[in-house]
Amino acid sequence: MRRIQHAFLDEYSDLDSVIHKLDPRAKLIGFVALVVLCVSTPPNLWLAFAVFLALEMTVLFISHVPLRHVLKRMLIVVPFILAVALFIPFFNKGGGSYNLGPLKVSAHGLTILWNVTIKSMVSVFAVILLSSTTPFPDLLHAMEKLKMPRIITTTLSFTYRYVFVLLDELQRMKRARDSRGWSGKWLWQAKVIGHMIGALFLRSYERGERVYAAMLSRGYDGQVQTAYTYRVGVAEIGFLALIVLVPIAVRLSF
Amino acid sequence: MHHRPAVEIRSLLYSYPDGTLALRGIDLVIEEGESVGIVGPNGAGKSTLLLHLNGILMGKGDVRVFGLPVEKKNLQEIRRRVGLVFQDPDDQLFCPTVFEDVAFGPMNMGLSKKEVSLAVSRALRDVGVAGKERRSAHHLSYGQKKRVSIATVLSMRPDLLVLDEPSSNLDPKSRRELSELLQNMPITKILVTHDLPFVFENCDRVVVLSAGRIAADGAAFDILSDEELLAEYGLELPYGFYPVQRQRSKNHDREM
Numbered sequence: 404m405r406r407i408q409h410a411f412l413d414e415y416s417d418l419d420s421v422i423h424k425l426d427p428r429a430k431l432i433g434f435v436a437l438v439v440l441c442v443s444t445p446p447n448l449w450l451a452f453a454v455f456l457a458l459e460m461t462v463l464f465i466s467h468v469p470l471r472h473v474l475k476r477m478l479i480v481v482p483f484i485l486a487v488a489l490f491i492p493f494f495n496k497g498g499g500s501y502n503l504g505p506l507k508v509s510a511h512g513l514t515i516l517w518n519v520t521i522k523s524m525v526s527v528f529a530v531i532l533l534s535s536t537t538p539f540p541d542l543l544h545a546m547e548k549l550k551m552p553r554i555i556t557t558t559l560s561f562t563y564r565y566v567f568v569l570l571d572e573l574q575r576m577k578r579a580r581d582s583r584g585w586s587g588k589w590l591w592q593a594k595v596i597g598h599m600i601g602a603l604f605l606r607s608y609e610r611g612e613r614v615y616a617a618m619l620s621r622g623y624d625g626q627v628q629t630a631y632t633y634r635v636g637v638a639e640i641g642f643l644a645l646i647v648l649v650p651i652a653v654r655l656s657f
Numbered sequence: 658m659h660h661r662p663a664v665e666i667r668s669l670l671y672s673y674p675d676g677t678l679a680l681r682g683i684d685l686v687i688e689e690g691e692s693v694g695i696v697g698p699n700g701a702g703k704s705t706l707l708l709h710l711n712g713i714l715m716g717k718g719d720v721r722v723f724g725l726p727v728e729k730k731n732l733q734e735i736r737r738r739v740g741l742v743f744q745d746p747d748d749q750l751f752c753p754t755v756f757e758d759v760a761f762g763p764m765n766m767g768l769s770k771k772e773v774s775l776a777v778s779r780a781l782r783d784v785g786v787a788g789k790e791r792r793s794a795h796h797l798s799y800g801q802k803k804r805v806s807i808a809t810v811l812s813m814r815p816d817l818l819v820l821d822e823p824s825s826n827l828d829p830k831s832r833r834e835l836s837e838l839l840q841n842m843p844i845t846k847i848l849v850t851h852d853l854p855f856v857f858e859n860c861d862r863v864v865v866l867s868a869g870r871i872a873a874d875g876a877a878f879d880i881l882s883d884e885e886l887l888a889e890y891g892l893e894l895p896y897g898f899y900p901v902q903r904q905r906s907k908n909h910d911r912e913m
Binding site: 538539540543560561563564565567568610613614616617618619620621622623624626632 | 708713733736737739743745747748751752757761762765766770793794810813
């Protein structure tokens with residue numbers, strides 16, 4: 404039996420590189436800033452995108468996260484980009500056109516395709532770097548420290564804790580169902596899926612009540628406290644300079 | 658000084674929102690330092706009774722813990738002194754990491770960060786899972802989850818430890834280790850369980866609960882060797898388990 408593990412979410416985040424040791428707040432701010440800078444760059448600044456990618460490759464190299472891992476994760480989003488952007492050059496009419504056999508490709512459309520592809524690649528790369536150099540719980544603390552609304556961080560925290568508990572529960576229900584000869588071939592069997600969703604909802608609801616009782620039992624009064632202290636030092640400033648100031652400088656120099 | 662038992666319950670009545678009467682008049686006094694097993698068939702009201710000890714549920718009647726009436730203004734103090742551990746570790750452990758779970762109680766008590774860290778390391782060391790601070794509870798073995806669950810209340814330095822089904826789902830080795838752990842903790846303990854040998858090993862006193870009432874209350878040996886009484890309340894000793902024999906070996910151990 405293959406069990407989905409938490410490591411799926413933040414694989415390689417337990418390595419021990421300079422990047423891994425950085426204050427998670429610095430990484431969160433740095434990568435988010437990089438994404439914003441990249442997305443706001445005009446598509447014809449080719450060199451800027453080259454610099455973004457070079458920066459990311461540098462961080463990747465320092466962090467010892469294997470390139471293969473990043474590429475594998477990036478593959479997951481590629482179909483979405485293609486589904487959205489691949490047809491644009493054929494339908495868009497703007498800015499002159501090239502003949503591609505029987506098909507006409509518009510220059511404007513090609514620019515849009517390039518724009519969407521490169522920006523999503525750079526952004527996804529940044530997010531993968533963030534998640535594979537920062538354990539998810541640390542990321543949550545960083546969000547809390549950066550004053551993200553408590554309701555969001557708490558919800559994320561419970562999701563992280565219970566998503567696999569729920570998946571395990573679903574898996575057990577599926578096994579119990581299949582062990583009694585469920586084939587999925589008959590229309591009436593579709594009803595069973597509805598029952599399972601209902602059962603899962605009820606179980607989760609009841610678990611929610613028990614968890615809340617467990618929280619109250621340990622003195623919960625609506626305020627979540629955290630016991631983490633982070634320190635911003637030379638490494639953090641260096642990292643932020645690299646990942647934020649270099650792209651800004653590149654942007655300004657055009 | 659006025660004598661204050663750990664737990665003092667007088668004519669406690671509780672009915673669920675749908676009207677089902679779960680507790681029909683419970684009178685129970687537990688002295689400090691006692692280790693009490695609460696047994697009884699499913700639906701007898703055992704878990705409901707536990708939830709009254711720290712005010713998660715509040716029924717009619719009088720519940721006092723270390724002399725403090727269980728009422729709103731005392732809840733924070735009572736919940737610090739009563740460490741209630743739920744049956745399912747996936748309910749007890751709700752934080753992303755083991756550290757945060759064990760730190761949750763001390764943080765709510767308003768301890769400083771340094772004190773919290775100390776309390777967490779001490780609690781994890783006491784239950785024998787030091788070094789797992791950064792792990793997610795999802796990745797621990799079931800026995801480790803149970804131990805961490807206990808650590809989550811030990812870190813609050815409770816005076817009364819209340820455990821719901823502590824030995825359920827544990828493999829024999831983890832069960833024995835849990836038993837040893839409990840015996841090395843010199844505080845007042847209340848255990849709710851179906852595992853009668855576990856009760857016999859860990860408790861001096863046994864309370865039999867049935868249909869919301871206390872059906873019997875006495876020394877562990879007397880209750881567990883009374884087959885008729887046990888049978889009447891749907892309780893059975895596992896095949897091959899004889900309290901008389903165990904008592905002899907217990908006494909033998911003590912004399913050595």
